[in-house]
Amino acid sequence: MRDHRVRILSNAPEPPAYWRLRVRLQEAIAIRPGQFVMVRTREQWEPLWRRALVIYRAEEHAEGMDLEFLYKVLGRGTMLLSRQRPGDELEMLGPLGNGFPHEADSEAEALLISGGIGLPALYLLAEALARDGRAVRLFHGEPTVEPNAPLPFLDDFARVLGPETITLATEDGSRGFQGLVTEAVQAYLERARPRRAIFYACGPMPMLRRVAEIAVQRALPAYVSLEARMACGFGVCLGCAVKTRFASDRTPHYRRVCVEGPIFRAEEVVWDEL
Amino acid sequence: MSCDLSVEIAGLHFKNPILAASGTFGYGLEFAPWFDLGRLGGICTKGLSLEPLEGNPPPRIVETHGGMLNAIGLQNIGVRAFVTEKLPLLRQFQTHIIANVFGSCFEEYLDVIRILEDAEGIAAYELNVSCPNVKAGGMEFGNDPDEAARLTEACKRIARRPIIVKLSPNAGDIVRVARAVEKAGADALSAINTILGLSVDVYTRRPRLATGMGGLSGPAIKPIALRMVYQIASAVRIPVIGIGGIATVEDALEFLIAGATAVQIGTANYYDPLVSIKIIEGLQQFCQQQGIPAIRSLIGSLQMDERLA
Secondary structure, eight states: OEEEEEEEEEEEEETTTEEEEEEEESSOOOOOTTOEEEEEETTOOSSSSOEEEEOOEEEEETTEEEEEEEEOOOSHHHHHHHTOOTTOEEEEEEEESOOOOOOOOTTSEEEEEEEGGGGGGGHHHHHHHHHTTOOEEEEEEESOOOTTOOOHHHHHHHHHHOGGGEEEEETTOSSSEESOHHHHHHHHHHHHOOSSEEEEEESOHHHHHHHHHHHHHTTOOEEEEOOOOOSSSSSSSOTTEEEEOOTTOSSOEEEETTTTOSEEEGGGBOGGGO | OOOBOOEEETTEEESSSEEEOTTSSTTSGGGTTTSOGGGSSEEEOSOBOSSOBOOOOSOOEEEETTEEEEOOOOOBOOHHHIIIIIHHHHTTSSSEEEEEEOOSSHHHHHHHHHHHHTSSSOOEEEEEOOSBOGGGTTOBGGGSHHHHHHHHHHHHHHOSSOEEEEOOTTSSOHHHHHHHHHHTTOSEEEEOOOEEEOOEETTTTEESBTTBOEEEESGGGHHHHHHHHHHHHHHOSSOEEEESSOOSHHHHHHHHHHTOSEEEEOTHHHHOTTHHHHHHHHHHHHHHHHTOSBGGGGTTOOOOOTTTO
């Protein structure tokens, strides 16, 4: 991990409610799927903290490496980020966090489950699983999507996984499956009855909690990527603590989302204390 | 010509006046991937208690304008684990390790220090007196000059290493506490700890921190910290280490000029792990440009009209 100075290649809004940022690093770095960086604009004083962005896509080339991020403008930090233009520089600490484990069970179908801005955590994983020849499906949920709007981020996944493996769920039924993404997953499991399956999920806390419940009910392994307020991202502020119970623990312990996570096994998380 | 950045505190020679503040620098080792820890003047460890502490439930931090509130709850691995797991690695770096110590009662402070006394590689102790004294109705040690003095005296009696008392801005009169602990034998002071604050979620009408209130840190508190350091340094003879919102070379210089012998960098470490190195290099550059041969000459050089002071 290093504090990389990167140059913005593009930074533009994208339907239904996101921004896509592309930056260039001077060198190629090793990245595990699900890892993140802490970003700030150069010499930024306000807001104080960097913002955590999961690495969405990465492309190595002769001049170094391009990284892509999808983000949502939610507050002062992401607002400031959205005002940066091509050619501007960012300071980027990373890569940080544990990343998704390389799961040995190659027989199991990998079910990627995302809600809203949780999606970008899953792209590099989809790419890695597809490269390994694994069966992969993506279930993505949005509150609402305009019926004819292009959805470039789903096209990204379609190119890697094939369009037939992608299910879009909208809460208002404006497009795709009507209902919560976790209901779409349940419907799929009932219909297709895969012999073995593994969940990889990132999204809002209620969705992750539901994914964890389904995993327990069906005795399926599940990995969830958690989000928490972080002042540093590299393990010293202790602000991002979540209560977890590892197999080695007699009692639950606080662990840092930024270092021991952001990826946890669903059964390790003490959901009632989040 | 290069400037001599070294300073003396409690008989210890610091290669430069930039120290890492307790609670923002882990056990030091977390920063080893970022730079050579030996470049720092010193490192104040995460606060150490007799037994490990789990800390507070989340949310533990919230960002505010120019700063942040925290209620981490003094989470730490405990003094014994520090001595066996962290210190052997940490003492290999050419910098002063200052063990930050706290307890819920007098005896606990003393027990922690006794364990550290047997360990090698510690330069001094920093007493965090901003903790509730369980045996005195939860009143913070540092809010009462007499309690703070009694604690200092008790620690001083058993410690062979210098004692730095870290003062709380939440005390009614921080200068009185400073004078009291100086009289009780403190070798140096550090100031300030975080300022008690509150942030509210207007939709839920609840505090944004799980514990309600928390400690404010970051650039927002710098003018208050600077004022307090100036007042303390003017009132005592022992060295004062300035803390509070230092993020730039200029911030560090302001504290030195106001009377601090050294400074600690805290919250800025979070958004820039290299900030201390940048400040050390900046001090060198500033002094060279200004023709200052030794940074010591800046300490307490504030030109304050006596009628204003």
